[in-house]
Amino acid sequence: MKETSTVGLNRSLGLWSALSLVIGTVIGSGIFFKQASVLQMTGSTNLALLAWLLGGLITLADGLTLSEIGAQIPHTGGLYQYMTHIYGEFWGFMSGWMQVIVYAPSIVGSIAGYLGLLMVNFFGVSSFWKAPIAIVTIVLIAVLNMLENRYGATFAIVTTICKLVPIVVIIGFGLFFGHESALGETITSVHQSMGNFGVAVLGTIFAYDGWILITNLGGEIKHPEKLLPLAIILGISIIIVLYLGVTYGIFRSMSATRINALGENATAYFATSAFGVWGGRLINIGIMISIIGALNGKIMSFPRIYYAMAAKHQLPFAKHLGRLNAKTHTPVVATLTLLGLTAAMILTIDTDRLSELCIFVMYSFYIAAFVGVFILRRRHGGQPRGFHTPGYPVVPIFAIVGTGFVVISELFSDFTGAAASMVVIALGMPLYFYLKRKYRDTHDPDVI
Structure with missing residues (x-):
């Protein structure tokens, strides 16, 4: 198919x-598996619910804060564009470099690998097929997203509806038919040895992660100054309700002791018994569809x-990576690049560990x-433009403090990983200055 750089999104x-x-x-697999781990870290069902709520409120503060920026800078690239606009092209490059070289392929590879593991267990086939299944899945999803963006968006709507079905069933059964009522129960032995409310909140924040990726599509959303903030705020709010609902439904249906004993299998046991x-x-099946939707x-x-x-x-090969397909108006070469890097990582390294290194x-x-x-x-003279963050400046400060908690926790719990991620950042510096010198006389096109 013929391609041209003059084609717009x-x-x-x-x-x-x-x-x-x-x-x-x-919403991937976390909502189905994390209830037991959060309960173990808090030692109390009430505190576990509070951890989910606090993690959600921190995420909502993040979304409210970033929505003000997204409404002013509604361009393709999200965080990369924001960092460039606010701090200059060097820091914009650094934020983008980390994402395209390590974070994007490793996070996609990690999720695809987990899907492959679930599928080989579900169908009872050899673990040899884990990597091939993962790669085939991302290839199929990538091909779909090389078509017009409405196809990927439609697939997102369909998979989101499908993943909501088991979630609503769990919530409904717990609310109307749950009889164990673990609410208010504690797990003394676990609380004494493992209880850590801060770590539990940290785990829930990671479960809420991923909403920021919608900002990468700022150049393809209608009226982004209005719809982007609305989608972020509504989306995060709905997710908070769903996470609390699933956790509450399971706590209404099983004792805290049993949930703790079953661990990640608590939700599957609940479904089988119900x-x-x-x-x-x-x-x-719902979990697998949920993961496929997250991958999409x-x-x-x-x-x-x-x-x-x-x-x-x-980026190197910018002429090719910056092209859009003339018929579909999608970044086909960029999608193929992500696909190639992800497949290589799945076959050669531990993508789970690599994605963890990017957190800091x-x-x-x-x-x-x-x-x-x-x-x-x-x-702008102290005035917001377009959407303004409610509760300013308290909400942005809350977002900064909550996210700072994640950064400090990662620094203390995985200093080696934090240092390794800084090395990756440093490796991008020579490339930045090389490309800057090479294209110093080039007038960069605006990205919309």
């Missing part, structure tokens, strides 16, 4: 598409960072973006 995504991408990208063997299998959101959004950076000549740097960039709200207001 289709600004065709409406509220439902954007909302589905927020919800679908965040609906029989087929109930457990349907939950597993990531594979749809991440290539936009490659495209945005290439359009500003901040990525959340540091989040903090910088949140601070950017104050910087932009100062530039």
Whole structure:
């Protein structure tokens, strides 16, 4: 198919598409497995619910804060564009470099690998097929997202609806038929040895992560100054309700002791006991669909960072990565690049560990973006433009403190990983200065 760099992205995504991408990208497998781990870390069902709520409120503060920036800078590339606009092209490059080289392929590879593991267990085949299944899955999703963006958006809507079915069933059964009522129960032995409310909140924050990827599609959302903030805020709010609902439903249906003993199998046990063997299998199918939906959101959004950076000549082979397909108006080469890097990582390294190494740097960039709200207001004479964060300045400060908690926790719990992520950042510096010198006389096109 003929391609040309003069082709523009289709600004065709409406509220439902954007909302589905927020919800679908965040909700993967965590909602089905994390109830026991959060309970173990808090030692109390009430504290576990509070941890889920606090993690959600921190995430909502993040979303409210970033929405003010996104409404002012509604361009393709999200965080990369925000960092560039607020702090200059060097820091924009650094935030983009970390994402395109390590974070994007490793997070996609990690999720795809977990899906492969679930599938080999579900169908009872050899573990040899884990990697091939993972790669085939991302290839199929990537091909879908090389078509017009409405196809990926429609798939996001369908998978989001499908993943909501088992979630609503769990919540409904717990509310109306649950009889164990673990609410108020404690696990004394676990609380004494492992209880750590801060670690539990940290775990829930990670479960809420992924909503920011919708900002990568800012150049394809209709009226982004209005719809982008609305999709982020509504999406995060719905996710908070769903996470609390599932946790509450399980606590209403099983004792705290049993949940603790079953660990990650608590939800599957609940489904089997409530609906029989087929109930457990349907939950597993729901989890796999949920993961596929999360993969779709990531594979749809991440290539936009490659495209945005290439359009500003901040990546090698920028001429190719910055092209859009003439018929589909999608970044096909960028999508293929993400696909190739991900497949290589799945076959050669531990993508789970590699994605964990990115947490320290990525959340540091989040903090910088949140601070950017104050910087932009100062530039504009203290007044917001377009959407303004409710509760300013308290909400942005809450977002900064909450995200700072993640960064500090990672620094103390995984100093080696934090240092390794800084090394990756440092490796991008020579490339930045090389490309800057090479294209110093080039007038960079605007990315919309």
